[in-house]
Amino acid sequence: MTNPGWGGGPGDGTPLQPRCVRHPDRPTGLSCTRCGRPACPDCLRPASVGQHCVDCIAADNRNTAAVRTVAGAPVRAGLPTPIVTYVLMGINVLVFLVTAVQAKSLLDNGRGLINPFTGAAVFDSQLFGRWVLSPIDVANGDWMRLLGSGFLHFGLLHLAVNMFALYILGRDTELVLGRSRYVAVYLISLLGGSAAVMALSGDGFTAGASGAIFGIMGAQAVILLKLRRSPAPIVAVIAINVVISLTLPGISFWGHFGGLAAGAAATAALLYAPQWFGAGQDRVKAVRIGWIGLGVVAVGTLGVVGLRVAQLRSEYGL
CATH class of the missing domain: 1.20.1540.10 (Rhomboid-like)
Structure with missing residues (x-):
């Protein structure tokens, strides 16, 4: 039985080490403060509290209603071109x-x-x-x-x-x-x-x-x-x-x-x-x-x- 989320083990004398859920070949000591899963630095983004993984950010964006004008048009960031x-x-x-x-x-x-x-x-x-x-x-x-x-x-x-x-x-x-x-x-x-x-x-x-x-x-x-x-x-x-x-x-x-x-x-x-x-x-x-x-x-x-x-x-x- 294998566990791809962890590397090493008692058999080779090294302690169990978490690996990034999106990149199983990358050992990491970091984790998402929202879902708790281990993640490498490439898969984490700064948040108001801690750091969130890209999967949690994507899920949050899907559930957040887009900001719209009074006519229902989406509000575009920056200086939109007419x-x-x-x-x-x-x-x-x-x-x-x-x-x-x-x-x-x-x-x-x-x-x-x-x-x-x-x-x-x-x-x-x-x-x-x-x-x-x-x-x-x-x-x-x-x-x-x-x-x-x-x-x-x-x-x-x-x-x-x-x-x-x-x-x-x-x-x-x-x-x-x-x-x-x-x-x-x-x-x-x-x-x-x-x-x-x-x-x-x-x-x-x-x-x-x-x-x-x-x-x-x-x-x-x-x-x-x-x-x-x-x-x-x-x-x-x-x-x-x-x-x-x-x-x-x-x-x-x-x-x-x-x-x-x-x-x-x-x-x-x-x-x-x-x-x-x-x-x-x-x-x-x-x-x-x-x-x-x-x-x-x-x-x-x-x-x-x-x-x-x-x-x-x-x-x-x-």
Whole structure:
């Protein structure tokens, strides 16, 4: 009969000596202060009292709930990188460069002319012409414009202002909501801006990420309310931007308003719907209810678009 946890013995004149439970070939005089098993220095970690073996630490980590934000996203150690925000900025910049190359202009990449015979717009940039938000074209089945227009910008200054705002506002919002929820809120906000333009604006052309950025502002206001902190700073920023939208020509107020409303509604669905529908401490149920809430907001936004499309098709016989 053998005992691999001990070495030596009376037969060879040496005293019994414990050996590491994970490395039977290593004699040791140390042990885990939690489970008491012998362990070598490589298998022990300092603890508040004594030292614990790696098996006990792993078991403790499995039984300890991860620290999460108010939206249920895991809190990452150190300085986490807002990857999604940077990716969204990169996509916007890339799309702008493509349109600038096609139009051969950094400042007038969205230049277009109306064909007097067909009434259609002809843009110097083919991509700009295919993605810019035009209610009539959406009603004619060009649905890509609802999202694609949110990645287009009229000139370098328009791009720079929106990307700076996205950089300032998006990073913290992403870390609180988590990457997947943040993407969902961003896209729903963008869609909300397009829906408002479709329903309440004229037949002009609209483009820019500002609808989605207003949605991020709305999301931050809801997050602060959920944390029981004053939303006054972000509300002031929203108010200033609303005034700018109303007073300066060439800015789509309805695109901003729609994005703001959709972003706030989507974030409220994430943060408050689980509480309203009795999820309690059940995190899985809370996540499921939150995503269902996001789906409801998205479907409602698409419903607004659908009603406007039906109206336009009836008016123009499309």
